[in-house]
Amino acid sequence: MKNHLEALNKAFESRVRLGIMSLLMVNTAMxxxxxxxxxxxxxxxxxxxxxxxxxxxxxxxxKQFxxxxxxxxxTATDPGRKAFSDHLDALERFISRSI
Amino acid sequence: MKNHLEALNKAFESRVRLGIMSLLMVNTAMxxxxxxxxxxxxxxxxxxxxxxxxxxxxxxxxKQFxxxxxxxxxTATDPGRKAFSDHLDALERFISRSI
DNA sequence: TGTTTAACTTTGAATTACAAAGTACTTTTT
DNA sequence: AAAAAGTACTTTGTAATTCAAAGTTAAACA
Structure with a gap:
């Protein structure tokens, strides 16, 4: 698939995982x-x-008490932050080409 | 689901449909x-x-010859353009809250 | 001892996605 | 005229994904 589309990360296609990661980007821990x-x-x-x-x-x-x-x-790991950030970049590039 | 997440359109969660619609937003017909x-x-x-x-x-x-x-x-219909545009808006709002 | 709480794991059903094969109709090639 | 090829599908079957509901574990409370 061309058009920056292959840069989208399959892990973040689900709304739930998108939601989890966005929460963990904003909040250091939840x-x-x-x-x-x-x-x-x-x-x-x-x-x-x-x-x-x-x-x-x-x-x-x-896990703790x-x-x-x-x-x-x-908590989001560094690779997790990187992957999510890359995904958002891909989405942004994608959007700016589509409007 | 809170956090603007419910504003995302399920129809555009698939990369393929995301790709199709983005192509049909840019090109009047394909x-x-x-x-x-x-x-x-x-x-x-x-x-x-x-x-x-x-x-x-x-x-x-x-269909023609x-x-x-x-x-x-x-071709993207007007409701299609509206739905896609709303989806992109939701994505943008979502992204700006997540960086 | 029995119940509640937190954080799961398991189960099962429904939906989704995809490739591959098959179809219909037409045109081109032999 | 017969065979092959092209366009745009539809059908079939399988694998993956998603989710709710129920079950589980371990500790704490009553």
């Missing part, structure tokens, strides 16, 4: 509950998308 | 062969995506 609330999806669905991003090395998962409660927090 | 060459996909795949866009009323299909050869050409 925990499971915060993501779930922002994205308004079921926990199983969220977990599976987080798992996909983790497998790609785009996010870092940190806050007080007595388990808390898992997610 | 025929099957041109689209196939630009997008570099099989004809069956292209036909099914064109069919999806047609069902949504986003493109107009015109050019010389002795059958020629089908595709």
């Amino acid at each position: 925990d499971f509950g915060m993501l779930k609330e922002q994205l308004n999806i079921t926990d199983g669905n969220l977990a599976s998308h987080l798992n996909a991003l983790d497998k790609l090395g785009y996010i870092l998962i940190t 806050i007080g007595k409660k388990p808390n898992t927090s997610y | 025929d099957f062969g041109m689209l196939k060459e630009q997008l570099n996909i099989t004809d069956g795949n292209l036909a099914s995506h064109l069919n999806a866009l047609d069902k949504l009323g986003y493109i107009l299909i015109t 050019i010389g002795k050869k059958p020629n089908t050409s595709y």
Whole structure:
């Protein structure tokens, strides 16, 4: 596929993963509950998308206890930030050619 | 889903349909062969995506003969242009909040 | 001991995407 | 006239993706 289109990252074609990554670009870290609330999806669905991003090395998962409660927090890795940023660049180039 | 994300149009989540519509925004009309060459996909795949866009009323299909050869050409309809433009706006708003 | 909370994992169903093969109709080639 | 090729599909079958719902684990609270 020509037209800058192949520069789009398949990982970010899903709205959920696009949402997760954009949240993790703005916020240095977010925990499971915060993501779930922002994205308004079921926990199983969220977990599976987080798992996909983790497998790609785009996010870092940190499990800890806050007080007595388990808390898992997610951060974008450098490769993740790079990949997302590249994707946004591709989208921007793409848009500016399409208007 | 919050964060402007629900404003994204599901029809344009696919790279192929994104590509088709962007080509039809720039070029007033394109025929099957041109689209196939630009997008570099099989004809069956292209036909099914064109069919999806047609069902949504986003493109107009015109069948004719050019010389002795059958020629089908595709144009973006006004609702199609509007929908695509709205999608790009949503993407832009989304991107500017994510960098 | 039983229930709740957090963060999953598993299951299953529905949708989507795609390549490859087949089709219809016409034209060109032999 | 018969065979091959071109255009634009449609059909078929498979693989991948997405999601909700239910089940799981482990600790904490009542």
